[in-house]
Amino acid sequence: MSDPDTHDLSPAVTALMAVACGAMVANLYYAQTLIGMIGPDIGLSPSAAGGIVTLTQLGYGLGLAFIVPLSDLIENKRLIIIATVGAALGCIGIALAEGPRTFLIAALATGICSVGAQVLVPLAAKLSSEARQGRTIGLVMSGLLTGIMLARPVASFVAGALGWRALFFWSAGVTALVGLALLLMLPSRRPDSTLTYSALLASSLELLRRYPALRLRAAYQALLFIAFNLFWTAAPLVLTQRFRLGANGIALFALAGAGGALAAPIAGYLADKGHARATTLVALALLMLSFIAADLVVAAGALIAFAVTAVLIDAAVQLNQISGQRIIFGLDSAAGGRINAAYMTIVFVFGASGSLIGSASFAAGGWSFSSLIGAAIGGLALLLYLLFDRPSAPEAELAKD
Incomplete structure (x- = not known):
């Protein structure tokens, strides 16, 4: 808050x-x-x-x-x-x-x-x-x-x-x-804060233990960041081998993908209106469906449609990130830095594996295998949401306003 x-x-x-x-x-x-x-x-x-x-x-x-x-x-x-x-x-x-x-x-x-x-x-x-x-x-x-x-x-x-x-x-x-x-x-x-530096670091772990919402939101975004890195590691290989694009063509494709950033203000508006959890659900489902669509459009040789799936995948990551941060920053107003440190460390450490997964899966089974893994990651995040996600006290208060 x-x-x-x-x-x-x-x-x-x-x-x-x-x-x-x-x-x-x-x-x-x-x-x-x-x-x-x-x-x-x-x-x-x-x-x-x-x-x-x-x-x-x-x-x-x-x-x-x-x-x-x-x-x-x-x-x-x-x-x-x-x-x-x-x-x-x-x-x-x-x-x-x-x-x-x-x-x-x-x-x-x-x-x-x-x-x-x-x-x-x-x-x-x-x-x-x-x-x-x-x-x-x-x-x-x-x-x-x-x-x-x-x-x-x-x-x-x-x-x-x-x-x-x-x-x-x-x-x-x-x-x-x-x-x-x-x-x-x-x-x-x-x-x-009057904490010492060592106590400050230790309290980041304590915040993770104390708040289930922080753990869940970090898990969702870590999974989505894995998928994001997987996509942007494998996509240039697809663009080179399937669509015969050079370096400038790949750069333009990545530029088009940046359009997913436009989802962030929308996510923020929805979160302010008390719809952060609903936005999360949409984001997780969107990621899974976008990877499925990406497999189909690449098989069909539809480059523009492939670019659209890139925008949708980026948008899904943004929607989940903003809705999640709106929730976790409301957990403890005096610990925003430590909460963000705990959240982003988990997201970054696990998310970095996406590049390795992307290159290994593409080498093993081509884009179809990579996109299948991306869809499965989205499905796993969606399953976590359906099984474990419940509104925290700050979320419930916001929804009533």
Whole structure:
């Protein structure tokens, strides 16, 4: 819950927070489509080149576990600015790296500092009035997902024209400009927690034990994030082999898929009206059905319809994410940072396996096998919902308003 006397964030500040989230989280995905270009340039063997993405995402996971909880202890604006500066310096380090060791250290640091995005999300919820909290979370999270989706096509276009080092110099500049705007415009928020840092970390686990809704929402989103990563790992292979698209065609397909981010404000509006659980049900069913449809349209050779299923899968992930965060941020108003840290760590750690599942399933049985697994993941999440999901006290109160 937000404070009773909290005023709504201005549209300009909300938009800035959305852009900042997108700019920071994009740093995790720029290198994903450029491994073949970066690896030989810095002296990494093909077998070790996967570490380029792995270390960046490992750093993000470490930041989720050990930095995001600090937002319940340290003045939030200061923490976000420090993280933004670190991410910009990390990108510069990547751009200047001449060998694998320097590159991988800089990639790890960039990943750690990019968790500033996950400090911004609960801060946006805290600074928003309760009546608009879901919509605010939806707008900010739409920026985050747009950053994820645009990172791959932007990386392909910029690196193709100017080289991969120029891409990371560009990202450092964008991140620095976002940091300056946050410094000038972001409201301050000093938490009133008296816990020590070690107690703060321990309490994240206690929050998971205490709130069944937090565990369930993390499980739903972890499953959907696995499916999301599975899709975006296997889809470029489908586009190359089935539809004969080149790098620019794949980039345009990913750009079209970013349209799923438009679902976030809708999810936020529905959550504010007390329909978070119904939105979750729709999201889980939509994911399962979209994977089934994706299998059929690829078999039929329908490229545009395949792009539509990409938008629907992304929309399902967004609908579930926003409705879930609207619920979990209402569980304990003083522990938003720790709740988000526990939630996102579970989502990220398990969700990262989707890339491995996507590549392995496609190699084993082609797109039909990958899409079947994606549909099964959606079905499992839907089964969890039907068997275990019940409205928590904050949800019941919201539904009555």
